[in-house]
Amino acid sequence: MATAIAATLAAQPTATPDWAATSTAQAHEVATAIAATLTAQPTSTPNLAATSTAQAYEVATAIAATLTAQPTVTPNLAATQSAQRWVLQTAVAATLTAQPPPAATATATAMPQVSRLQVIGTSAAGRPIEVVEIGNGDRRIIFVGGLHAGSAPSTAALAQQAADYFRSHSAAVPDAVKLAVVLNANPDAVRAPGKLEGRLNAAGVDLNRNWDCEWQAQAKWRDHTVSGGSAPFSEMETQALLNYITGGGAVAVIFWEAKMETGQVSAGGCGERSLVSQPLADIYGGATGYTVDPWAWYPVNGDAANSLDKRGIPAASVLLRDYEDTDWPLNLRGILAVMEAYAR
Structure with a gap:
């Protein structure tokens, strides 16, 4: 997941961006990359197996909140990419850690005892x-x-x-x-x-x-x-x-x-x-x-x-x-x- 985020950030233009536009675009691209990465995870990994579309949405929301909270002054992009990468990884990790254990997934094939x-x-x-x-x-x-x-x-x-x-x-x-x-x-x-x-x-x-x-x-x-x-x-x-x-x-x-x-x-x-x-x-x-x-x-x-x-x-x-x-x-x-x- 960290690799996908880094790749997304690295792909940003080297010119000084319009921050408001970049925030929205980056949030969308990063969320898409995260969703694709999570979907591809093996089901044996408990936290990732529990991740669903709803979870990806929560991650995207956390990322968007992080990005829109950045200062409105024009940033130094090289430094910002490194800082953003850390902030985004931290937000993603915190969001995933807070998810409940995947009880429904683990018992999906078992009939409840009567x-x-x-x-x-x-x-x-x-x-x-x-x-x-x-x-x-x-x-x-x-x-x-x-x-x-x-x-x-x-x-x-x-x-x-x-x-x-x-x-x-x-x-x-x-x-x-x-x-x-x-x-x-x-x-x-x-x-x-x-x-x-x-x-x-x-x-x-x-x-x-x-x-x-x-x-x-x-x-x-x-x-x-x-x-x-x-x-x-x-x-x-x-x-x-x-x-x-x-x-x-x-x-x-x-x-x-x-x-x-x-x-x-x-x-x-x-x-x-x-x-x-x-x-x-x-x-x-x-x-x-x-x-x-x-x-x-x-x-x-x-x-x-x-x-x-x-x-x-x-x-x-x-x-x-x-x-x-x-x-x-x-x-x-x-x-x-x-x-x-x-x-x-």
Whole structure:
């Protein structure tokens, strides 16, 4: 650009010019040279790539202002050319430096990530079950919070935290992925951290005992007997989740639960081994540092992740380290790792 300006100035007549006429003519010629130079720049140079016709106009305006501000006395042209060259270069550099970064140019070919909130069903008491979806891809990765929202409020809080974060940082969602976050799968649950009553829906059913892997009407949680419902998927909440998950495109499902002091990730598996879910558990556990182990404390009937694994959908249960704290930095790593792995 400096070369083009110098060439333009050098081309001026050696005779003493009429300054007013020269100012206008020079501004036009210099602006034309600058516009041609900028247009020819490679797009990999950020400042020049951002330069447009509007920018060239701004540069021309700055040059014109500089030229018309010169003294009206007849100048010494040889000295003036050198001084003008410096003034013009300075004006051009200042104008270009002030331009905003070329965000529109850089993202011109990328489709903006879409964020939407939808209701996928209602609870036994008629409360909405909401899902936030972020992204345009056809590979749905689903994170479920609040299956035992009252007993483990950290899981619903983590779901809300994840939804808020990725709505604000949607570029972190890979193009091939649609990130789906179920905010609270059990909105009827009463708040009772770590206690049985916080696990149940308004009908008194433990929703993680109401799925169709080794289902029983009377199931266990620790030393307690809990209701698994009148049949698999007897509850409106589990029906809504199943329909949403199996509705198409689900490549991985994580259920956030609590708690295990070290954090634990267990692959879904209806029977002696997991069919498709162990890689998912390994990825999430590796990213978070949580222990990756099968559940072995007592028999579990009607579990959600186990039910999905037998359908060929990778699923895992993640036991957070606290009933109320979300352990956000670690779980953010887990979410990102799963999206990266299952985007392919």
